[in-house]
Amino acid sequence: MSLFGASPARPGAFAPEFAASAPGIGPAANIETTSLAPLLTPRSVAIVGASGTPGKIGAIPVAMLREYGFPGAVFPVNPKAEEISGYRAVPDIAAIPEPVDLAIVAIPAAGVLHALEACAARGTRAAVVFSSGFAEIGADGLAAQAAMADLARRTGMRILGPNTLGIANIDAGLVASFCPFFRPRFPTGGAIGLVSQSGAFGGYVANLAQDRGLSFSCWITTGNEVDVDVADGIAYLAEDPRTRVILVYMEGARSGPRLIAALEQARAAGKPVIALKVGRTAIGAEAAASHTASLAGSDAVYDAVLAQYGAYRARSVAEWFELGYAYAVGRSPKNKTIGLITVSGGVGVMMADEAVSGGLDPAPLGPEAQDRIRAIVPFAGTRNPVDVTGQMIGDLGRFAEMVEVVLAEHDYGSIVCFNAGAGHTDESGLRIQKVWQQVRDRHPDVYIAISGAVTPAVRRAYEACGCLVFTEPDSAVRTAAIMARLSTSPDLRAPPPAMAQLPLPDTVLDERGALRLLGMAGLPVPEARAAADPEAAVQAAREIGFPVVVKILSPDILHKTDMGGVALDLHSEQAVRDAAARILAAGRAHAPDARIEGCLVAPMIDTRDGVETILGVQVDPIFGPIVMFGLGGILVELLQDVALRRAPFGPAEAIDMIRQIRGAALLDGVRGRPPADLEALAQALSDLSRFAAAHADRIESLDINPFLVRPRGAGAIALDAVLTLRAGDPS
């Protein structure tokens, strides 16, 4: 058992036997949280392996229950002790005089399963298992975890861990943890809910909170997750009335649908979820054959899913924690305008930079307000940022007047003020704080942040009235920008109707089959004909009408262009005949073992008459069917400028997805090009997502490349597609 619950990895959490049996695609039901009450608000606690030796893993939680004034019954289980931390000890689990809500298990791994069985038999409703030495040590540990998971399912006893640093519910006086950072005592009334898969990281965050004078509503570390997982923690905190923000640290979700359900619960409750997900650069081990697979590595899917379901994925530990601080202590901006006040012109520019690049609007003051500012301080900067100049220090009345001019002018969602060194003593700082106290009284909902030198007493005074204090001025603005984005982003979800199952063959589909299937799914596809040999190709071209394109038809050749398998813009029968012969020969030379079924003949569509895009589907093992969108051509590979979204989704969400790529403006028409038919593209993406959701169990990967989006009103069309299927379910 390790002191910090750290382990080399958390294999048990992601091992197949614990994963959902198939990637879910439908909306998961809400995660029920009443069964978590015995874990997080127990009426009584037993400590199995309790110890009286200070510093021991079995001693710390007993001492903590005492120090935090846990109001319920506490039963240390220890055959050799009379009393521990003032609680009367019992010799074994069977001797606990009443069924307890929560058992803390702090014994070596070998005895854990037996102890848990005994607890369940004694009517215990939840258990926290500190013990390590399970999945992280290999097959034996995995088997023990499987037995533990089975016990939880069988008895209904909720199990947290093993290999967890435990939980805390400060207001309830419950610290079921051996983390050293619960001393000194955290104050009650904390608004940050933490869920961390890593105990070591959870402990580190507790230490950060101590340093910053912050407290938690609940602090939850989930460890190896045989039963209670990160989704349970999020769902519980979503419903916990004291929690204002949910900080999540995760390495991976055990079940995608459960994580999504929890995120939905948090969104419905209006609780921001700020996620720190590690594994950004692990793009996946195998070089996948299709575009989609190589672009939509699973971390990219996490990235997309977190955003799609309203969570924010922090880019650094500092940003993650700043957001926790800002939501817990401050106010969330209700719009994207920001008023900037500064004693330094240059720092005003810096804050404006940060505002604009974060998507905030530093809306300028009107001419009358600017005149009023000038009337107060002649050489002030008046537009926004308002530069009150160093003069402010000498005359706080004038400073207060200027601040009120700013706040009266616009309904600014955020106000950030850079003080530099003004107010660096308790006395001067508290005088300036009084100004903001009055602003707060009149404007209870505005995000207010101060940056500059403050003493601890001044900081506490600001925070007591919901004003944030940041060391760095740019960080104060950046935090406002992220919060404003989260609070103003509309909920676009409008689940589209489910699609009926289409008949899928058992094998890989060639281009023609793939396009035909997509046509049945409602996507726009060209008429195209198969031809076994050059003469049949000529006949097909005659029927379709010139000009045509001819492509090799083979389920085994994915990148046709690379091997000379495509001929474009053929205007005559002879050209078609020659091209078909050349292509078939090239195919045989390139891939002697490939099944070559002939050629495909299709109308030549001028790709200059529109924007080439790429649409794709990949089925993620955790989150199920994911749709990809990007600009076509080689630039999609070069810049990886793609957007992902979990299927299914409606056209409004598809528009949002299209707007996420950096090159989206290309579709609006630039340099004389007409705007593209966004509606047709969005409809196709939505239909593709319905197709993907209906056939998630069969799709291995699907690429539509290019998907040509024509000028507005002229629609769009899929010009090529590769669909790889999994074997169908034999049942």
Added chain:
Amino acid sequence: MSLFGASPARPGAFAPEFAASAPGIGPAANIETTSLAPLLTPRSVAIVGASGTPGKIGAIPVAMLREYGFPGAVFPVNPKAEEISGYRAVPDIAAIPEPVDLAIVAIPAAGVLHALEACAARGTRAAVVFSSGFAEIGADGLAAQAAMADLARRTGMRILGPNTLGIANIDAGLVASFCPFFRPRFPTGGAIGLVSQSGAFGGYVANLAQDRGLSFSCWITTGNEVDVDVADGIAYLAEDPRTRVILVYMEGARSGPRLIAALEQARAAGKPVIALKVGRTAIGAEAAASHTASLAGSDAVYDAVLAQYGAYRARSVAEWFELGYAYAVGRSPKNKTIGLITVSGGVGVMMADEAVSGGLDPAPLGPEAQDRIRAIVPFAGTRNPVDVTGQMIGDLGRFAEMVEVVLAEHDYGSIVCFNAGAGHTDESGLRIQKVWQQVRDRHPDVYIAISGAVTPAVRRAYEACGCLVFTEPDSAVRTAAIMARLSTSPDLRAPPPAMAQLPLPDTVLDERGALRLLGMAGLPVPEARAAADPEAAVQAAREIGFPVVVKILSPDILHKTDMGGVALDLHSEQAVRDAAARILAAGRAHAPDARIEGCLVAPMIDTRDGVETILGVQVDPIFGPIVMFGLGGILVELLQDVALRRAPFGPAEAIDMIRQIRGAALLDGVRGRPPADLEALAQALSDLSRFAAAHADRIESLDINPFLVRPRGAGAIALDAVLTLRAGDPS
């Protein structure tokens, strides 16, 4: 006069009368720094406007000289006082008993010029002018500044300010500032040199340094910069042996060549320059007509120039200050490999993410070293990150062994260790620190950073042996990544030979003229002929050979494609005749006032036979001629994926410039395309830079678009160009 020297703006610093008369293009001479010695290491100091009233602007520096133990003579100038802070006062400047090195001027603006004249007459060699109320209040203030600048030139007395918060040289006992954050006393031996244009920001940084227990070698705030500017400060610090890192805060440079000369001096001295330049999003007021002008907004030029001359532009205040800390206290990584040690598997992944995305190489341990790690702790993570697991806390000997295995395995440039909560008490923390102390003794040059909970005493112990302490583990790795990039980036400068002046006309050049000129400058251009009317166009096409392109020939029409002024791929005389007529009509209809000189007929070059790029030149008012490179087509506008570089430069630098764009891989050949002729492109960029440098006084802007880069060995060719000239110098 404001307490913090803050002003709404710093107009004087950038007003034309203080700017270098013309943007320099040649290498500037080194900035001489001996004249700054009286300012920063004076033997004697007078304080004009000295006061005995604590807190007054004229009182603080006198008190500071006393508190910091300034060893030289100090003369407070005050007609009403006998003695101030223990120094005997003199009634006026003329009464100062000896010529002093430095005068501190702390009197209202109206008397400053007179006082400075008196100081100069008394033999004073340098002055610090706190007084505000100059350029920041308008024309009168600007005139006073001009007189001050003239005085400095005339007398050789160096003037810092006005509107400055002053300077400090801690080791010399000199604090010539009224900043409140020099109390408590900064320790001697500081290694951070600060140059800040803003006094308010400089004061804020002094406060940050106090909070972090850091000190400065020199602390310099330059204010309105009538004489001493940010370049002087950088050059001085480059030569100051105590300074290990130069932190620069700037709003803009008074002279580009001087800034560059200072950066070169710092690079030659091996001193990293970390710049915080505000104004990122101020793209420039006017919507410029050419691509280059709109893309190369002046902040983008700062961005490019800082990088080109070896400075690092920080992305946030926190990053800027962390780098100052790391260079001052730690070691700069000598290569890009990094060893990661962690007590948490997930945090190890996070650190590896950060390493990879920052360009570091977390080179894995070899199999034998991994076996050795496993022999020490069976379930440790062994590859890199090495997860020592929570076990490390119980047995520090084993931890030390694992650390040595890591350090013995590779010549890692950096080592970062995440401790989480281990070592959170003085006792446990100092025990762990001892391990790192021993590592430091054996590996004096490695970047070592610890992240986790530490007490102040433990932090001091780490820092005393050159190990850094970071709150956030990702920040520890990110800092290493930036430092490694700076320490390992090669110096590619090899100034190309100067180009002889070419004969430039007095007017705007049409496409033909522009291409002809570029051909004379050595760039590859197609043969092209002018034709006044459709019949002449047909004749030209006959001579050139079909197919051809026909374009409108007008100095007044920049974007020809937009108005139908281009016809491509004309295969017959009739096609040329029709196209020319249509184009001329379109030109007259589109721009009735434009000078239309006919058509240009050129060979049709298939742009699919290569990669379309765009080359440009813009002459920046501060930095002179800047060359731009990007991928051609509309994506350059859409993604603004361009690289800038100050002219002139050689082909090796051009290759570096090409590699800076995100889409550079397109030139390496993707999906079956051959790699492009990078050498030809680099040579063209270098030749263009020589042309730009030779004609910087005449070029308004130059766009070459497209510049087609053909497959390797096949060269490149400019297909279209627009050159706008300024009027020639009449002299």
